[in-house]
Amino acid sequence: MTLPAKAFQRWLQGIAPDASTADVCRISGIKRTTLAQQLVRGKVSVSTVVSISRAYNVNPLSALATFEAYQDLAGPQVPPTRCELVSQVSTPDILRAVLARPAMEPAGSGTASPPLSAAPHATSVKNWVDAIDDGEVRHRVSAATGVAPQNYSAQLTANRLSPELALATALAAGVGPAGGLVATGLITEEEAGWPPGARQAALDSLSDGDLTALAGDRLQALGKVLRRQEQDQAQTEKIWENLG
Amino acid sequence: MIEILQWSTLATCGLIAAARVPSAIRGENRSLFYIFGLMTVAILLSIEAPYVAIDQALGGINLANLLLRFIIFAAIYFVGIRVTRGFGADSAYRLITGKAGMVVLLVISLALMVLFFMMDTVGSSAGLAAVSEKSERNFVLVEYYGAAGRAYPAYISLVLLPAMVRAVRSRLPLLVRVAAALLATGGVAIALTLLFPAVPPEWGAAEFVINYTAVLCFVLGLALIWAARVRSSRTSPAKRTYTEK
Numbered sequence: 001m002t003l004p005a006k007a008f009q010r011w012l013q014g015i016a017p018d019a020s021t022a023d024v025c026r027i028s029g030i031k032r033t034t035l036a037q038q039l040v041r042g043k044v045s046v047s048t049v050v051s052i053s054r055a056y057n058v059n060p061l062s063a064l065a066t067f068e069a070y071q072d073l074a075g076p077q078v079p080p081t082r083c084e085l086v087s088q089v090s091t092p093d094i095l096r097a098v099l100a101r102p103a104m105e106p107a108g109s110g111t112a113s114p115p116l117s118a119a120p121h122a123t124s125v126k127n128w129v130d131a132i133d134d135g136e137v138r139h140r141v142s143a144a145t146g147v148a149p150q151n152y153s154a155q156l157t158a159n160r161l162s163p164e165l166a167l168a169t170a171l172a173a174g175v176g177p178a179g180g181l182v183a184t185g186l187i188t189e190e191e192a193g194w195p196p197g198a199r200q201a202a203l204d205s206l207s208d209g210d211l212t213a214l215a216g217d218r219l220q221a222l223g224k225v226l227r228r229q230e231q232d233q234a235q236t237e238k239i240w241e242n243l244g
Numbered sequence: 245m246i247e248i249l250q251w252s253t254l255a256t257c258g259l260i261a262a263a264r265v266p267s268a269i270r271g272e273n274r275s276l277f278y279i280f281g282l283m284t285v286a287i288l289l290s291i292e293a294p295y296v297a298i299d300q301a302l303g304g305i306n307l308a309n310l311l312l313r314f315i316i317f318a319a320i321y322f323v324g325i326r327v328t329r330g331f332g333a334d335s336a337y338r339l340i341t342g343k344a345g346m347v348v349l350l351v352i353s354l355a356l357m358v359l360f361f362m363m364d365t366v367g368s369s370a371g372l373a374a375v376s377e378k379s380e381r382n383f384v385l386v387e388y389y390g391a392a393g394r395a396y397p398a399y400i401s402l403v404l405l406p407a408m409v410r411a412v413r414s415r416l417p418l419l420v421r422v423a424a425a426l427l428a429t430g431g432v433a434i435a436l437t438l439l440f441p442a443v444p445p446e447w448g449a450a451e452f453v454i455n456y457t458a459v460l461c462f463v464l465g466l467a468l469i470w471a472a473r474v475r476s477s478r479t480s481p482a483k484r485t486y487t488e489k
Binding site for chain 2: 232236242
């Protein structure tokens with residue numbers, strides 16, 4: 001869902017009263033045609049607002065909160081849960097963390113692992129939803145937004161989630177409203193108010209067993225995706241071979 | 245209108261066949277070149293002027309029509325083999341090349357020849373239209389002959405249909421799925437030709453449209469797969485991330 005152009009103009013007046021559209025585009029790095037088109041259609045995308053607020057040093061989260069559809073983002077920031085934090089650690093980082101544990105490799109410990117790569121990662125959206133899902137979240141999101149469950153799943157599989165679905169998911173799961181926006185890469189951890197080092201701390205707080213099990217789950221999911229890709233690839237090759 | 249459809253189908257098919265010559269010389273999937281070549285000849289033989297010319301050379305007893313039927317059989321047989329192999333439809337492949345497929349082909353071919361030689365076929369006429377008007381007996385025989393000629397392509401296309409529907413709904417490249425949809429449409433069109441005897445004569449144009457739709461769908465579908473391959477080999481195999489579907 002997009003933001004109404006009228007509300008957008010009002011908001012833009014508030015943060016950059018004298019700036020022309022051209023100025024705004026230049027400063028925020030948005031293509032002029034893109035913004036013009038969004039304004040003509042009366043639908044401004046959420047990422048436009050995020051880019052502009054970054055350019056004008058406004059927190060994107062509070063900028064979004066001024067729009068009616070995203071007013072749930074206002075108010076005191078809810079700290080992320082440990083599950084959410086861990087879900088935003090990429091699979092390679094998790095595997096490195098496993099190998100750094102003395103329980104895994106008693107001899108090889110001692111090498112400090114490199115800092116975690118920034119969120120989002122290749123499966124961050126799906127991992128985030130899985131982390132906060134009590135088993136019923138998808139149904140509740142579907143009921144609240146009217147988005148069909150299969151469309152929702154398709155977005156997750158593609159590691160995508162529209163901002164309003166990300167917000168609806170967070171609300172349905174009862175976690176901080178900004179978590180999904182971080183997982184989808186719309187805003188950074190810092191902009192969402194996640195303390196620096198929080199992901200590393202969450203990762204470190206996992207017991208050897210939990211961490212290893214988590215790594216196992218991630219690898220299994222990755223294996224499934226890779227195998228499916230290989231099958232698709234093999235099938236395509238076969239078609240080329242016979243009909244190309 | 246029908247003339248335009250006929251000649252443009254011929255042109256499309258002929259161009260694709262010509263375009264496949266280089267790869268056929270290189271030895272890549274020669275049978276695909278044969279399919280397009282056979283289809284081109286088949287379309288040529290179904291147009292009045294070239295048909296009459298060729299049939300006169302063959303003795304003027306409409307042997308060209310019988311030839312046309314077998315050319316169609318050969319083309320559709322190869323299409324069936326290639327498509328089932330390519331799309332990994334093993335059971336469909338067995339239905340075409342296995343005992344069932346051979347029995348169907350044999351029975352239909354025999355029926356076709358028996359019916360042909362029972363007719364009084366003197367006088368070249370595309371689609372045997374003039375032959376059919378000669379007598380009541382000839383009219384009935386031409387109807388049966390036509391039905392037999394459509395039966396084998398219909399059998400193959402019905403065998404292919406489930407695999408094509410599966411391919412359309414799969415995660416294969418988009419162009420391949422579009423091609424599968426075209427092949428499925430062509431298959432449905434060919435199956436519809438079985439209903440022609442029940443079609444009132446005033447809808448004759450619809451028969452032409454369905455016939456050529458079928459041929460065009462098959463030819464374009466096969467050409468599209470080829471195009472998809474060319475495209476995929478040209479765009480260097482881009483590194484795919486593991487979340488991409």
